[in-house]
Amino acid sequence: MSEPVVTEGDLAEMAEQVWVSYLDPEGISPLVPHGDVKQLSEVHSTVSITGSWHGHLVFASSQNAARKAAAAFLAMEPDEVAQEDISDVLGELANIVGGNVKAMLPAGCFLSLPTVVLAPDTASYYPAAERISGLYGIWDGEPVSISMWQSVKAEASA
Amino acid sequence: MKILIADDSRVMRQIVTRTLRQAGFGDHDLVEAADGQQAFDNAVAEKPDLVISDWNMPEMTGIEVLRKLRAAGNDVKFGFVTSECTPEMQQAAEAAGSAFFIVKPFTAERFDEVFSPILG
Numbered sequence: 001m002s003e004p005v006v007t008e009g010d011l012a013e014m015a016e017q018v019w020v021s022y023l024d025p026e027g028i029s030p031l032v033p034h035g036d037v038k039q040l041s042e043v044h045s046t047v048s049i050t051g052s053w054h055g056h057l058v059f060a061s062s063q064n065a066a067r068k069a070a071a072a073f074l075a076m077e078p079d080e081v082a083q084e085d086i087s088d089v090l091g092e093l094a095n096i097v098g099g100n101v102k103a104m105l106p107a108g109c110f111l112s113l114p115t116v117v118l119a120p121d122t123a124s125y126y127p128a129a130e131r132i133s134g135l136y137g138i139w140d141g142e143p144v145s146i147s148m149w150q151s152v153k154a155e156a157s158a
Numbered sequence: 159m160k161i162l163i164a165d166d167s168r169v170m171r172q173i174v175t176r177t178l179r180q181a182g183f184g185d186h187d188l189v190e191a192a193d194g195q196q197a198f199d200n201a202v203a204e205k206p207d208l209v210i211s212d213w214n215m216p217e218m219t220g221i222e223v224l225r226k227l228r229a230a231g232n233d234v235k236f237g238f239v240t241s242e243c244t245p246e247m248q249q250a251a252e253a254a255g256s257a258f259f260i261v262k263p264f265t266a267e268r269f270d271e272v273f274s275p276i277l278g
Contacts, residue, residue: 017263018263021264022263073169075176088169099214099241099243102244107246108246
């Protein structure tokens with residue numbers, strides 16, 4: 001099988017930028033990959049890509065990780081963060097990584113607005129799409145993952 | 159100066175605000191818009207000196223807002239802060255009259271580099 005259009009290494013580079021910029025600016029608690037694709041999540045967000053490439057970018061994590069991410073984005077304490085902020089940040093995380101992913105795809109792609117689901121990533125089913133790469137790791141003791149799903153049909157016709 | 163920040167994410171509007179402050183531009187008047195239509199409406203009604211806009215927003219995208227403003231004869235300084243950064247988007251932005259293109263995630267240093275010539 002040829003290398004996916006966006007590899008785990010690419011996702012790791014994008015994640016590092018997000019962590020350095022917003023989630024871990026002091027460099028004390030980076031996302032540490034472990035590669036366990038069966039890692040459980042409690043919340044997730046998705047942006048869909050259409051046009052010259054079809055698929056989805058999924059950000060998934062525990063509820064605690066999402067709360068900590070929202071706190072870091074807002075420069076607040078985790079217990080001060082509202083549910084609305086958590087959803088907002090989850091969507092923005094998928095949007096930021098999705099936007100950077102888009103730059104690696106063929107010209108002529110479109111990015112959807114994010115969809116946020118406050119349930120495990122297994123709660124969303126992507127028909128006719130398969131995971132082509134993923135970054136699975138632990139951030140500050142909490143599970144976080146970023147995965148790329150490509151439409152099987154688009155891949156077959158590519 | 160008055161700055162309009164347009165992004166459908168409230169959290170991202172706060173981060174743009176905070177980053178402006180960190181980059182030393184905390185003394186300006188800030189107004190916000192939560193979607194493309196509001197961005198257009200506020201760009202007309204509030205008469206900002208600068209519009210910092212997301213690209214992908216409900217109602218109207220940022221580039222549509224810019225094109226609509228220019229079509230209406232509005233020459234407000236306008237640029238993008240967006241996670242999307244393909245060469246064709248940058249070209250489209252420039253062709254429409256965009257003054258800058260900042261890619262998310264961004265830093266205070268990047269804001270300083272882009273906004274120092276504009277905000278002084």
